[in-house]
Structure formats: structure tokens, C-alpha cells
Amino acid sequence: MxxxxxxxxxxxxxxxxxxxxxxxxxxxxxxxxxxxxxxxxxxxxxxxxxxxxxxxxxxxxxxxxxxxxxxxxxxxxxxxxxxxxxxxxxxxxxxxxxxxxxxxxxxxxxxxxxxxxxxxxxxxxxxxxxxxxxxxxxxxxxxxxxxxxxxxxxxxxxxxxxxxxxxxxxxxxxxxxxxxxxxxxxxxxxxxxxxxxxxxxxxxxxxxxxxxxxxxxxxxGDPAITPLGAREAGAVLAARVVRHHADGLTELDAGGAALWLPRVDRPEGADLRVRIAAHDVIVARGRPEGLSALNILPGRVQTLREGSGPGALLAVDTQAGRVLARITGRAAAALDLGPGAEVHMVIKAVAVAQADIGTAR
Missing domain, CATH: 3.40.50.300 (P-loop containing nucleotide triphosphate hydrolases)
Incomplete structure (x- = not known):
């Protein structure tokens, strides 16, 4: 120590x-x-x-x-x-x-x-x-x-x-x-x-x-702690490689929830840490239909932190872990978001960069 x-x-x-x-x-x-x-x-x-x-x-x-x-x-x-x-x-x-x-x-x-x-x-x-x-x-x-x-x-x-x-x-x-x-x-x-x-x-x-x-x-994963500013905020999920699919996608298990990413160069069964940038997450009140995004995680709002400008940082607890989303205060008001609200976090598979995927200890 x-x-x-x-x-x-x-x-x-x-x-x-x-x-x-x-x-x-x-x-x-x-x-x-x-x-x-x-x-x-x-x-x-x-x-x-x-x-x-x-x-x-x-x-x-x-x-x-x-x-x-x-x-x-x-x-x-x-x-x-x-x-x-x-x-x-x-x-x-x-x-x-x-x-x-x-x-x-x-x-x-x-x-x-x-x-x-x-x-x-x-x-x-x-x-x-x-x-x-x-x-x-x-x-x-x-x-x-x-x-x-x-x-x-x-x-x-x-x-x-x-x-x-x-x-x-x-x-x-x-x-x-x-x-x-x-x-x-x-x-x-x-x-x-x-x-x-x-x-x-x-x-x-x-x-x-x-x-x-x-x-x-x-x-x-704490929205109140943003040493580099809200633009760089993002949460870390623990996941395990389930299988690599023929279409170039890798299927992960994150706390029992499926998470799809472009092919991850790790063997099946490998434990990973995946950073999800807050600005790459879209928030929906109901489960969205007809979207190209593959990753939709239901969850409950834990906190909403509004900044001095038009932005707000939302922390949502999901089955996969805590996910942060950077949205506008106007969107938060329109969706009536606050602690306890049920939402769906939408994450594009291709939005997660390979640099944000690492091997877990």
C-alpha cells in the first residue's frame, strides 16, 4: 500500500x-x-x-x-x-x-x-x-x-x-x-x-x-464527478465475451444483459471493461421500436445533474450496471426525468471505440 x-x-x-x-x-x-x-x-x-x-x-x-x-x-x-x-x-x-x-x-x-x-x-x-x-x-x-x-x-x-x-x-x-x-x-x-x-x-x-x-x-459512474467536464463523462460496465458472430459483431454478457459491439479481439469467456461515453447514449421513456441501435437497456433514473448551461447528466441503474447519458435540460423536462423514472438507454454498437474496451483484472 x-x-x-x-x-x-x-x-x-x-x-x-x-x-x-x-x-x-x-x-x-x-x-x-x-x-x-x-x-x-x-x-x-x-x-x-x-x-x-x-x-x-x-x-x-x-x-x-x-x-x-x-x-x-x-x-x-x-x-x-x-x-x-x-x-x-x-x-x-x-x-x-x-x-x-x-x-x-x-x-x-x-x-x-x-x-x-x-x-x-x-x-x-x-x-x-x-x-x-x-x-x-x-x-x-x-x-x-x-x-x-x-x-x-x-x-x-x-x-x-x-x-x-x-x-x-x-x-x-x-x-x-x-x-x-x-x-x-x-x-x-x-x-x-x-x-x-x-x-x-x-x-x-x-x-x-x-x-x-x-x-x-x-x-x-458518479455524475457529480466530472474532472474533465461533462463532455468526457462516461461509465464503465463489466462484461464477458459470449461469442463472436459471423457478421463481425461480438456478443457480450453485461450483468445478464446482452451487449453488442463491433468484433472485440478477445477470446470467448474473457472478462472485459467497457466504457460507454455519456454523449453516445440516447434516452427513451418507453421501449423504442424500429431503431438501428442494437443495445437497449431498461433502467431506473438514479440522479439527474443539471449544469450551468443547457446540458444535464443522467445516471441510470440498469441490469448491466450504471450508465450515464448527456442530454439537454429541455429534453429532461420534456420527458419528466427525475429520480425513480423508468427509462430505456439506447447505445449504438459502433459508438463504442476499441480504445474503450479493456481486459478486466
Whole structure:
């Protein structure tokens, strides 16, 4: 468990946060300037907070009350930067061995062969960083961090500099890292899709303060918590692959409800997490007929949150889980929507992007 309690002023930012990051991926989620990188730098020892305490298990890294501030090299944390920051004059194998060399004596080391296999970098070992793609560099950087035998891993928007194709390439490896490595991973992101796919825990930040923390499904499914604004709101459903059909569609079981998506590249029986963007959902009072949309989920309105403009965010509990819909206040009034109202949530199959579908832990 990584425990963080910090207070710090940096320019216009007044940071005051407290949270815990258990095993798995804890995502610091919020707009630019909300304090995400400042927190990670404080945990890494690159920034000395004005007050606070940081600990990994029983190992205290920083405690201002005791005037304790371990330097970065003594914290045993793996840091994955946006750019990878590999040594250009060393091969991939040598970069990985540098991580092993940095591991302290007596620490239980990660097996090189296991890390190489997990990250799919076996055919890259003889190359130098200049001959690697962005996604390949990121995977090597993750491997180097793992081989240093860290107590925790810090990842500061590691996919931010990659295009969509490279992000799609590396996300499955990050999911596997989440599921197979027995240490906390503190991950910075302002991408709703990344959060939905990777997070076991979400810490939502606004202006240097924690506005919510908990399981990804709970935090992302709360219409009152929109760190990136209502336009990026969306809920996460747990589902299982039932079968792949000849017409190119995959049938999922989401809490007993059928959910149809364009072919999902996962085997039958695989557990998934599916993000449904609120702006891709249509709300109907009665069950609609004669529609091209394949996914129609009946449910009951849990909350309706109206914004300062013409929009409103609706949270509906369905058999498949909580679904959010972004509608206008005028539509909400016309349909007489409010807590307890029975509705049908309409979701176009093709509206769900492959980037919003991930493997469940």
C-alpha cells in the first residue's frame, strides 16, 4: 500500500491531498494543472513538500513532522516518464540490465526472462533506442523500471506522447502489468479511456484537492464527478465475451444483459471493461421500436445533474450496471426525468471505440 498525504503550494496551485494506492493501478485523474504531476514528483522525492507523509508499506519515504525526506535514489521507486528516457548508447538488453544493476542488494529481483516475455520485447534486445518506435521505447522503459526491484511504480502520463496506434499497442501490456505485478502503480492520466481500461482505483483531482476516490466503476459512474467536464463523462460496465458472430459483431454478457459491439479481439469467456461515453447514449421513456441501435437497456433514473448551461447528466441503474447519458435540460423536462423514472438507454454498437474496451483484472 502506498500512502500519500501532502500539502504544498506551487505557483497558483494549492495542493492538499490524502489517499491510498493499493496493489494494482491507482490513477490520478484530472485536468491539466490539477496537481497530478506535482504529487508524483513529491512521491518520487523530486519535490520536497511543505508538509505531509509518504510511505510504502512500513517504509516511510517522507515525513515532514520528523524532518525525514529520503532522496530519490533511496526510495526504491520505478519512474516511467512520458519520453521513456532510455540510454541511447546502450542496447535494449543493456538498458534492462541497468535496471537490474540499480536494484538494491538483498531485494527480490524480477526475472529478466519473465519481464521480457510479459512486455513482448524479446526481439528488441539487440537494438538501440534510436531504432525503436514510441510504443517499443515505452515497453522497454517499463521493463527497466520493473527490473530495479521497486517498491512501487510511478508513471507520469506514459502514453501522452504516443499516437493512437501506439497507444493501442501498449495498453494491453499495461493491463498485464496491472494484473501480474504485486506492487502499487501510481499512474497519471487525463484520458478517460485510459482510466476506464487500466484503473483499479481512481483518485479524481480538481484544483489540487481530491474530489473522489474509489473503484473505477464507482467514481466514473458518479455524475457529480466530472474532472474533465461533462463532455468526457462516461461509465464503465463489466462484461464477458459470449461469442463472436459471423457478421463481425461480438456478443457480450453485461450483468445478464446482452451487449453488442463491433468484433472485440478477445477470446470467448474473457472478462472485459467497457466504457460507454455519456454523449453516445440516447434516452427513451418507453421501449423504442424500429431503431438501428442494437443495445437497449431498461433502467431506473438514479440522479439527474443539471449544469450551468443547457446540458444535464443522467445516471441510470440498469441490469448491466450504471450508465450515464448527456442530454439537454429541455429534453429532461420534456420527458419528466427525475429520480425513480423508468427509462430505456439506447447505445449504438459502433459508438463504442476499441480504445474503450479493456481486459478486466
Amino acid at each position: 502506498l500512502e500519500v498525504r501532502l500539502s504544498h503550494s506551487l505557483g497558483a496551485l494549492s495542493l492538499d491531498v490524502a489517499f491510498e494506492a493499493p496493489r494494482g493501478v491507482t490513477v490520478l485523474f484530472g485536468r491539466s494543472g490539477s496537481g497530478k504531476t506535482t504529487i508524483v514528483n513529491a512521491v518520487a522525492g523530486l519535490l520536497r513538500p511543505e508538509s505531509g507523509r509518504i510511505a510504502v508499506g512500513e517504509r516511510v519515504l517522507c515525513d515532514t513532522a520528523q524532518r525525514l525526506h529520503l532522496p530519490p535514489h533511496r526510495r526504491r521507486l520505478g519512474y516511467i516518464f512520458q519520453e521513456g528516457r532510455l540510454f541511447p548508447h546502450l542496447s535494449v538488453r543493456q538498458n534492462l540490465r541497468y535496471g537490474q544493476w540499480f536494484a538494491p542488494k538483498g531485494a527480490r529481483p524480477e526475472d529478466m526472462a519473465r519481464v521480457v516475455e510479459m512486455l513482448g520485447i524479446g526481439d528488441l534486445l539487440a537494438r538501440r533506442p534510436g531504432a525503436l518506435s514510441g510504443g517499443e521505447k515505452s515497453r522497454v522503459a517499463i521493463g527497466r523500471a520493473l527490473l530495479s526491484a521497486p517498491r512501487a511504480i510511478l508513471a507520469d502520463e506514459p502514453l501522452a506522447s504516443l499516437d493512437e496506434a501506439r497507444k493501442a499497442e501498449i495498453l494491453p501490456y499495461l493491463e498485464r502489468l496491472r494484473d501480474e505485478v504485486d506492487i502499487p502503480i501510481l499512474y497519471v492520466s487525463h484520458s478517460a479511456s485510459e482510466v476506464a481500461r487500466l484503473a483499479t482505483t481512481v483518485v479524481a483531482l480538481e484544483a489540487g484537492h481530491v474530489v473522489a476516490q474509489g473503484r473505477a466503476e464507482e467514481v466514473l
